[in-house]
Amino acid sequence: MLTFKQMEALYWIVQLGSFEAAATRLSTTQSAISKRVQELERAFGVAVFDRANRSARLTEKGTEFFEYARELLERREYIVERMSSKEALVRQIRIGVTELTALTWLPRLIAAIQAEYPKVKVQAEVDLNATLRERLAAATVDVIIVPQTHEVEPYTSTLVGQVQNAWMCAARLAPGKRVIPLAEIAKFPLILQGGLSGTGYVYSRFLEEQGVALQRVLASNSLIAQIGLTLSGLGVSYLPEACLARMLKRRTLVVVPTVPALPPVRYVAMHRAEQSHSLSAAVARLAAQSCDFCSNLLDPGS
């Protein structure tokens, strides 16, 4: 008999391009996926995948079948949403965030999700922008919250907030309070983020556009390391103003004002649209509500 498990296998194999990926997505093994497909093919006497080469290419019948599978799964998802009281919805959701979010409002977000969906298990993963995007593509996470790096993002994205960064350094390195032209920033030793970081990517392009040539650059893919290096006076770095407010007040760090200033970085929550989980959409909504880059877990104030 036709089962949801078979449909899920078919669906995710096609979506992700391999048995292996589908297996990961469905938290099982290639073996199980392979057997679900064989079961389908045997039950219907139809070849779903082209077995000639070892690729997961659909046959014609397979394509039709895939459409039906999608339809059936979407329909089920809709019904589950429709019938579930939020309180009873049992599911896992995997959220990917970057360091800054993890350091500021991730706990707020998780609390908000738990409050609205008490039975949902939230798994969070902290990683670089680029890695998170790959993982979303591979569907090993459900929602990611990352800096917006392109005008049009490849997945359903919701703006959740923005971060104002400023050039900062240890007080003793500071050139005084006067505003300097952006280009002059290149005279300082710089501590920047790599291209795998969203903020790093955005600002690399920005500096390039502004014709700023970068030299003597220290790169870090860890925000904490970046802050630490800056604090220790190794150079000037762009850092989020809001969450470092206390350090700025104490003048452990000082701002180096430039003209033009650094543009804000917009953060978006992204999830696969085709992904049935409208829970992902709910998380995006909650993220927009919870977003607050001002708090700072490491330096929480009183």
Add this chain to the structure above:
Amino acid sequence: MLTFKQMEALYWIVQLGSFEAAATRLSTTQSAISKRVQELERAFGVAVFDRANRSARLTEKGTEFFEYARELLERREYIVERMSSKEALVRQIRIGVTELTALTWLPRLIAAIQAEYPKVKVQAEVDLNATLRERLAAATVDVIIVPQTHEVEPYTSTLVGQVQNAWMCAARLAPGKRVIPLAEIAKFPLILQGGLSGTGYVYSRFLEEQGVALQRVLASNSLIAQIGLTLSGLGVSYLPEACLARMLKRRTLVVVPTVPALPPVRYVAMHRAEQSHSLSAAVARLAAQSCDFCSNLLDPGS
């Protein structure tokens, strides 16, 4: 997670009005059905059935859920139909027939089904018209082939053929070859079928309409017994001409012509329309093709 088994349970409980009936229909136990329902209710945190009294009354949410269940099951059925090569369709179909059909063309029908759907398991049951109708209502059979007793039948019905009956008796009882008025038939001892038999029901009404008062009646619910009793000269009976042709030729039996003659009895194949099995429809079609009340398993000729 929402499963088809849960939906089937819900669907058939509502269709048939009790857990017990649903269990029978799904070839399982009340226990299993009960658990599937509880599973649903627990998973969704929703009461589907009103547990106050022990009846299978839907709650409001339950009604909505039922609609979704129906939709999902119908959709699955459609997909199964659409994707299955006939050769590969594995399923069971339960056919109910009356004695006359069993005695004449049932083997032809089964052979025809097997030829078109080699993997389908055919189960046939022989019973009285009324019993078969009850069983169709209880969904313990999928298709029944019975005499049409009403102008409008309660289920999807297809005309498959008709049977010409005639009054017959043993040669020594015969009043000669002359045609007698129908009313005079009442003068003979009669061997008739009970009201649970379709033919019996049809002819009872016919004789009543014609103003024939019946006396000295011997009733049988077994066609074979009826033929046997007639052969042994106990009375006059209405019997199918075509399948008794050889006995008439040998004059073991003779026809007692009446005016008006007995009307033909129309046979229909019926199945539940809402029942997803369009296999049932295919059986009805094959029945119309295979139908042949002329053969006679007990007296096959050469």
Add this chain to the structure above:
DNA sequence: CATTCTTACGTACTGCGTAAGAATG
């Protein structure tokens, strides 16, 4: 030769059946 799917075999777990229990009319 690395990748990707298939096959074989032993196991774990879901879901089932039996049978007894509780509630209803």
Add this chain to the structure above:
DNA sequence: CATTCTTACGCAGTACGTAAGAATG
């Protein structure tokens, strides 16, 4: 008190995971 659903408990059969095999590029 008969009917109908629920609960408890032990079992069976499905579906899974591991690991080795085959095919492909």
